[in-house]
Amino acid sequence: MYKSTEAEERVMSEPVVPQDTAPRRRDPEARRREILAAAAELAAEHGPAALTHRAIAARAGVPLGSTTQHFASIDELREAALQQLADEIDESLESIGPLVADIVEDPSHAVAEILVFLRDRRAVQSDIALIASGSTDQRLRALALRWNERLVEILTPTLGHDQALALSVYLDGATVHASLHEEPLSAEHLTRVFTALSRLPAAREVPARPEVPVRSGPAGDPDRDDLPDPGPRRTSEPTH
Numbered sequence: 001m002y003k004s005t006e007a008e009e010r011v012m013s014e015p016v017v018p019q020d021t022a023p024r025r026r027d028p029e030a031r032r033r034e035i036l037a038a039a040a041e042l043a044a045e046h047g048p049a050a051l052t053h054r055a056i057a058a059r060a061g062v063p064l065g066s067t068t069q070h071f072a073s074i075d076e077l078r079e080a081a082l083q084q085l086a087d088e089i090d091e092s093l094e095s096i097g098p099l100v101a102d103i104v105e106d107p108s109h110a111v112a113e114i115l116v117f118l119r120d121r122r123a124v125q126s127d128i129a130l131i132a133s134g135s136t137d138q139r140l141r142a143l144a145l146r147w148n149e150r151l152v153e154i155l156t157p158t159l160g161h162d163q164a165l166a167l168s169v170y171l172d173g174a175t176v177h178a179s180l181h182e183e184p185l186s187a188e189h190l191t192r193v194f195t196a197l198s199r200l201p202a203a204r205e206v207p208a209r210p211e212v213p214v215r216s217g218p219a220g221d222p223d224r225d226d227l228p229d230p231g232p233r234r235t236s237e238p239t240h
Helices: 006-013 028-046 053-060 064-070 074-094 097-102 108-118 121-136 138-159 161-180 187-198
Strands: none
Touching: 028 053, 028 064, 028 074, 028 121, 053 064, 053 074, 074 121, 074 138, 097 108, 097 138, 108 121, 108 161, 108 187, 121 138, 121 161, 138 161, 161 187
């Protein structure tokens, strides 16, 4: 015959506390954040084109009508999701600022921060989603360009504009590379490129060519007085 253990008897003897069946107080702002977070995750994982009310509601675990209750249209929800992704990327970018002063002599610290970003699958996918959106939707272009413009702004006082722009464009390529490969570019490779681009010579201005005065009158006009005097003409003597 089965005999209950002392622990089981102690659990069974405890008074049963009735569960609170009262409905929870609704928190519209919390629900909106859940929907927005789900939309941002889907945009990063599958691209902005994958965002639909049904997919977002399923990811957030909310009724389908909740998405239209908090966002007037799918376009508004898409833009809000991409804005959240851009804000997340901005936070990672600010960590580079304090390291810029040493980037020319010792780029290792800046490279380490960049690698943290390139190894963050969510961050890389978010950046790619922003680039894809900005390339096809004029309204989102400023949002897509914000990271690059901010990076150039941070680097220019130390490196110069051309060098900062070169690094920004290179990092766009490194981000695409990271999205297509299991591992990002190595620290050694990034360090070599950072060093080379940060030490690019400043662009020299090419002096303008002096303007050549335009001569008036038709070519070969014997009455033109703006040509040098060729001297007396030589005539050929008859041969004997």
